[in-house]
Amino acid sequence: METPDWKNLSFGYVKTDYNIRCYYKDGKWSKPEVSTSEYIDVHMAATGLHYGQEAFEGLKAYMGKDGKIKLFRWEENAKRLISSAEGIKMAPVPVELFRDVIFQTVNMNKRFVPPYGSGATLYIRPLLYGSGAEVGVKPSSEYTFIVFVTPVGPYFKGGVKPVNMLICRDVDRAAPLGTGIFKVGGNYAASLRAQIAAKDRGYSTSIFLDAREKKYIDECGPANFFGIKENTYITPKSESILKSITNMSLLSLAEKIGMKTERRRVPVEELSSFSEAGACGTAAVISPIGKIFDPEKNITYEYCKDGNPGQFTMKLYNKLVGIQNGDETDEFGWMTEVA
Numbered sequence: 384m385e386t387p388d389w390k391n392l393s394f395g396y397v398k399t400d401y402n403i404r405c406y407y408k409d410g411k412w413s414k415p416e417v418s419t420s421e422y423i424d425v426h427m428a429a430t431g432l433h434y435g436q437e438a439f440e441g442l443k444a445y446m447g448k449d450g451k452i453k454l455f456r457w458e459e460n461a462k463r464l465i466s467s468a469e470g471i472k473m474a475p476v477p478v479e480l481f482r483d484v485i486f487q488t489v490n491m492n493k494r495f496v497p498p499y500g501s502g503a504t505l506y507i508r509p510l511l512y513g514s515g516a517e518v519g520v521k522p523s524s525e526y527t528f529i530v531f532v533t534p535v536g537p538y539f540k541g542g543v544k545p546v547n548m549l550i551c552r553d554v555d556r557a558a559p560l561g562t563g564i565f566k567v568g569g570n571y572a573a574s575l576r577a578q579i580a581a582k583d584r585g586y587s588t589s590i591f592l593d594a595r596e597k598k599y600i601d602e603c604g605p606a607n608f609f610g611i612k613e614n615t616y617i618t619p620k621s622e623s624i625l626k627s628i629t630n631m632s633l634l635s636l637a638e639k640i641g642m643k644t645e646r647r648r649v650p651v652e653e654l655s656s657f658s659e660a661g662a663c664g665t666a667a668v669i670s671p672i673g674k675i676f677d678p679e680k681n682i683t684y685e686y687c688k689d690g691n692p693g694q695f696t697m698k699l700y701n702k703l704v705g706i707q708n709g710d711e712t713d714e715f716g717w718m719t720e721v722a
């Protein structure tokens with residue numbers, strides 16, 4: 384059996400040995416079923432296809448120096464999937480079922496967990512969608528929950544590097560009282576026009592503003608935003624952004640290392656007063672921001688002037704990555720061994 388080339392993995396799909404599926408019907412979840420197929424049989428009238436009844440999660444398994452495989456804060460992903468399911472009227476996946484299925488999927492695909500020190504990890508993708516047939520707009524009475532895994536390379540090959548971002552005013556990924564706080568597929572579809580436009584102009588991603596007033600920072604593509612001012616970690620509070628588990632963790636770590644923290648609305652103009660800025664999420668942990676361009680005001684906000692991420696950004700990054708890899712003490716109890 385071939386093992387992946389750990390050094391050349393990207394953040395993409397690689398086939399693994401097994402995935403696990405559960406079916407919700409007549410008000411209850413089936414027992415998990417193991418599959419070796421990469422395909423699913425979907426009813427052509429499934430609500431997941433027509434009315435966007437679909438939510439997902441993303442978390443990682445890490446191989447420690449001691450050879451133990453551990454997951455980072457999986458309960459938070461379980462809770463967020465429940466919140467997403469409730470947000471679009473799907474049957475929620477109970478925490479214990481979520482746990483059993485992700486642990487079993489990782490265990491069955493152990494040979495795909497990248498070795499300690501490679502910087503690569505095993506990405507876990509839980510997926511929930513309405514699988515029952517409906518033609519009128521209403522919630523399905525049947526759901527499918529699938530978990531697959533795929534090994535992914537380090538987000539930054541050859542060290543953490545600053546990225547540039549473009550402020551977007553002509554696309555909203557989510558409405559103020561819409562589904563932005565849920566991890567549902569529709570939000571990502573809605574963000575694509577802005578993402579492609581930003582990429583076409585040479586930026587790594589777009590920064591969305593609040594949809595109501597276009598005055599405040601919402602999110603950076605599929606990641607939360609933070610700025611550093613003196614000794615303070617500042618991150619937006621908004622009714623239309625996803626509650627990032629990475630961001631929650633960075634807030635705790637910032638306090639732990641003696642920084643102040645603020646979660647509040649962040650006006651666009653405040654970008655000029657930050658000494659450092661970054662985007663945070665499971666994929667990259669932190670993407671330090673080099674420059675942010677505001678096309679309407681023709682202003683460029685610059686951070687990392689010497690080409691390197693700032694000291695607070697790197698301190699937080701190293702601390703969190705250290706905990707995830709098992710090099711730092713897990714003082715918050717965030718890691719769970721996949722026994």
Ligand SMILES: Cc1ncc(COP(=O)(O)O)c(C=O)c1O
Pocket residue numbers: 441602604605606607624625626627628629630663664665666
């Ligand atoms: C829209 C959006 N915001 C933020 C995040 C970061 O969240 P997390 O840190 O839980 O990965 C993600 C990724 O999951 C996302 O898709």
